[in-house]
Each structure stands twice: as C-alpha cells, then as structure tokens.
Amino acid sequence: MKGIRQLAEYLDISIGTVSRALNGRPDVNEETRRRVLAAAEEFGYVANQSGRSLRQGETKVIGLMIESSAEAVENADNFFLGVTSGLQSVFARHKLDLVMLPCPSDEDPYEYLKRMVARRVVDAMIISNTQRIDRRIDLLSWAKIPFVTVGRSLSANTFPWIDLDFEGVADRAVERLVARGHRRIAITAPSSEVNLGYVFVESYRRALERNGIAFDPSLVIRVKSSEQGGYQAAHELLQIEDRPTVVILIYELMAIGLYRRLMESGVMPGRDFAVIGFRDAPRARFLRPPLSCFRMSLYDLGVALGQTLLAHMPAYREFYSNDGGNIIWPLELVAGESDAFQLTVV
Amino acid sequence: MKGIRQLAEYLDISIGTVSRALNGRPDVNEETRRRVLAAAEEFGYVANQSGRSLRQGETKVIGLMIESSAEAVENADNFFLGVTSGLQSVFARHKLDLVMLPCPSDEDPYEYLKRMVARRVVDAMIISNTQRIDRRIDLLSWAKIPFVTVGRSLSANTFPWIDLDFEGVADRAVERLVARGHRRIAITAPSSEVNLGYVFVESYRRALERNGIAFDPSLVIRVKSSEQGGYQAAHELLQIEDRPTVVILIYELMAIGLYRRLMESGVMPGRDFAVIGFRDAPRARFLRPPLSCFRMSLYDLGVALGQTLLAHMPAYREFYSNDGGNIIWPLELVAGESDAFQLTVV
C-alpha cells in the first residue's frame, strides 16, 4: 500500500474522507470509518509523516539532543535513557514521538542543533549539558522553537529550564561533614565550561561560609567528569600538603576511580578519608564501603521536563497551565559508609 | 526567514535556481551561487526537511531503534552511544543523519517499529536485541525498508546482520578453563527469548563436548541480564551441591552483582571461584580482582553496521560493494585475575 490515494481508490471513496476517518474526525459516517480503519489495518497504511508535516506545519516529533563524544559515552551512565521514559510518558498523551538526536563528536553542537532546527525535523527540543555561555539557547529563542534545557546558563535571562539542586547538595554535604568534625573539605569541579561547575563551586563556597570555614581555592580540584577524572582527583588530593579529610564529588562515576587511587595508596575511603558522591549511579552501587551520595528519580525528572516543555508549546499549553516554571530539582541524601567516621580533633 | 520562496524573492531569482544553488548542482552561475549561499547563511535558511522528503521520497535519516525499558536502561551500559559514533562516521560521508528511536517500555516493539516505518520518518533502520523469533525482521523485509540487525534470529533465513562471536567467546573461555583444570564449568544465560542466549548456550555445549566434558543443564543458570541477575546467579551457584568451580557470564554487568554475592559468602573471586566475564564494560573495570573478560570496539562495530546497512541501500550500494555480508564480530580475551588460579586436582 503506497499512500492514501491507493487506499481511497480501493475503498472507492475520496481521499478526504479517508483522511478524516483516520484522524478521528467526528463528521464521518461510522460505517465508513469502520471500513477505512479496517482497510488501513489490512494494508498496514499509516500516513506518510512528510506529507502530514508539510501540510500541518508540525512534525509531532520532539528532539532530545545528546552528545555522543567519547567522553560523553564514557560518562553518560544512561542519564538520558532514564529521562527518556519519563518524557515519553508525557508525550504519549499527545501522540508526540520522542527522538534522540546524537550530535557527532566532530561536529559543533551549535551547528548541529542549527541544522536540525532549520530542517524542521522536530517541533521542539530538549537540550542538556548547558554551558555557562550557551549559544544554543540564543538560537532556539531566536528561531522560536519551543525548548527546555537541563541546566541553567547565563545565556538569555529567561528561558525554560530545570536544573539539579546543586545548592542543596553542597549545603547538606558540607553540613553533614562539619557536624562530624571536618574542616578541610575539598570538592571536585569539571574542567570544562559546563555551567553546573560554576553553580556547584559557588554553592560550596557559600556553604563553607555559613559554617565559618574559609574558602581555599586549592581545595577545588578541577578534573574531567569521568572515572578517570576521579582517579586523577584522588591523586591530586593525596599530594596536598595539609591534606583535606574529605572530598565531595560532582559527578557520579568519579567515585570509582577515586576509590581505586585512594586504595592504591593504602588510604581507605570511609576510614582514612571521607567521600560524598553525587548522583547515585547504578554502577557506583557496588562500591565498598558503600558511597554516601545523593539520589533522584530520572523518570520523574523526565516527566517534569516533558511537562515544562509542553507548557511552552502553544498547542499544548492549556493542559499544563500549572507547569512551565523553572524547577530546582531536589536530591535526597543516601547515607553510606564512605563518610561514616567522626573526625577526632587534632 | 520562512522558506525558499522568501529567499528567492529577496534575491530576485526563481526558487528553482535557489534550490539548485543550495544543492550544489553544477548548472548554476558561480556568482549566483555565491549570492544564494551568502543569503542563506545570513538568514539561517536550511531547506525544510518535510518538503524535501516529500519531493524526493527519502528522508536522509537513518533510525536506530533502542528499547528504553527500565531493564534496558539499567543494562544498556552505553552500548548504543558507543556504536553511534561509528555509525555517524559512515553516515556523515553521505549527509545522512542518525536518530535514535527509543521504544517506550509500555509499547510493543513490533508496533512501535511498524508505526515509525509506515510514517516514513526514516529511510532505513538498525535494530538490535533480536529475539529468537523476531517479527520486526519480517516487517522490515516485507515493507522493503533497508535494515541491519545487531544479532541473528531464526526469522527470515537471509537478512543483513552482524552479531558478536559468542562461539569464539565460549570456545576460548572453556579452553582456557579446561587448561587450568576446571571440569565443572557453569554459564549464565538470559531468561528472555533474546536470540543470543540460545547461541551462547549452544556454543558452550559444543565447546564442552570438544573438551570431553558432558553438558549438565543444571549448570546453565538462567537469570536477568543485569547486575541484579549476577547477584542471583551467584546465589544459585552457591547452592549447587557439586558446586562448579567457575562461571562464564553472558552479560557485562553481571560481574558486579556476582562478585558481591560471592564475597558476602566469603567466596573470593579468582581464589575460591573463577569468573570469566563477557564484554569489557567501563563500569566493570574497577572490580578487584580484575575480571578476565572479552573486549571489542563499539566504534568499529558501529562502522561495520553502517557499511553493511548502506551496502543494502540502492542509493549507496555502489560505495560499499565489498561490504554487506553478515559478520561474526570477534572479541579479544583480556586476561584478568578472576580466573587466575590453577585448580588442584581433587
């Protein structure tokens, strides 16, 4: 079965009626509709999306841009796959399909997005990994493509975003550590321009201040957000003269490499050195001693992202009048044993 | 800038000429082309894909279907993100874009694929996780959509596929173990109908036979392909009366749960019990003792998949006349310490 024309011919009715029947329009005789539906099912006919899109001016497809660079692959830890389910649960209500658009590692993310947007392959976009200055946000605003980001940015002063509660993470981690006697508290920060690094370092600085601890720039360890980066971070931490007694990690997988490097030096996490991890990753769950870290539901985040996005799309706005505001997504502390010891006062 | 019409009007030439200039046709005055290109760049004009697709009958998009079920999320371990880079390196040569199509967990994969294919959102498909009987293969064959699968299947007797060398893995693992004195060799197998389970068990059985060891069905441990499944597998292994001395795992992350359960019982991997893992996963790399397992390049697999697919697409066939055959993808053994001990003869 090629197209609607053939189907109409077979049924001996006009293509207009076939289209109306298929699209559930009310002004179709029920018997006619039944015949059309049966024939479509029989021949496996589904409307060609290009034809529909061209006519309707919308594709009914939402894009989720992801970066497939080697580093991202190593690190992504299924963040996107997790969010995807939540997104789809929202989109399914409106017969919207989600496609993931992987930006090749050798292509500039801005140019890639520009191309995808200009070709009108999607009606709206979800982007993540926002940079401190992120031209993609300007691009989407300018092109009037509805979008939502995972992560804040300095670009554009108002746009739809949801971001993790780095402030809360820094607060609770520092408080917990101070209560246990720690004063020399290190953190890791990404070496890239990704915005969350700035937010996290600033949150950490303020948390220290509230607890009367001076900010020491040498305790901010800048490394790649990867297992390897964790290894590197431990290496650097061990070299610091007045060695900190704890490190707070920004990225989930870092804990793996960090543990390894510490153990190589006979420094036992949770006994000789405290560690608080970031997001509770499945693959960090095996660590011994168990990692104290923060937890969140990727599915729920996906749902929130979907609702926020639709709240900004004229065609769906009405269903999401209560959504659309920016959200600081909370994380819950999961106490492990990696920071279980009390520090004896020196 | 809305469309080609506005651009043509601005330049005061016909839309046909604009189109030809933009598409690199030779029959365009160079000065005209320059002006068109400059204006397109200035206004950020890129041809609407629906218009192009409709006219040309192709979308220039290749779909990679992935399953985003909770289990898949837990397990995927970035297999797809890894393959993606390789695929894109091939597709980029022909200006083809790759999109990932995540099948919602509550939708039947067959119906999902049918819908995507019928709507003609992609020119070709890559599917994976092939089942022993997989109707998706019949569907794609019937609809004449070029495709390639990651994994063999009993459906259709000939179709383009690439599969991992489970036979080689079973062979080398068994041989290595037998050389070290093992006779009671267990394996894990997926509890689902995924085809690789059948292939792996059969390969294992033949490898045993070649080494004069009787196949014992009770040594085939059927568990979920997940970290949790590994835990479960260890649990079952420990209960077997005439306990095996080694287990060969089918899935990369199983090793994590398996190690944990063994250690909980005071059974030390690599000393009291041997383990050979499957694919070398980044997140299994931290295991102590280091896991003996198999390694492959996801990128290279992606390249091969891309080439095989294009070899089956009329428009690109000519460039890939040497490709297109089915491939058994080799894996290389990476010796760790999880199976390092010699078994003293009882």
Added chain:
DNA sequence: CTGAAAGCGCTTACAG
C-alpha cells in the same frame, strides 16, 4: 544558465 510548472502525500476549509 535560468524560470515556470508539476507534483511528492497529505489535511482541511468549502461547497453541496
């Protein structure tokens, strides 16, 4: 080298 026109497969006002 360029323009005018047809047509890809749909959906939808409009007329009846």
Added chain:
DNA sequence: CTGAAAGCGCTTACAG
C-alpha cells in the same frame, strides 16, 4: 456526511 480542490515547501524534468 462526502467530494473536489487548494496548498504546505521543496526538487527537478523541461523549455528556452
């Protein structure tokens, strides 16, 4: 309730 027709944005034979 149905049909005939317009038109979404492109590309491409065709004529000049």
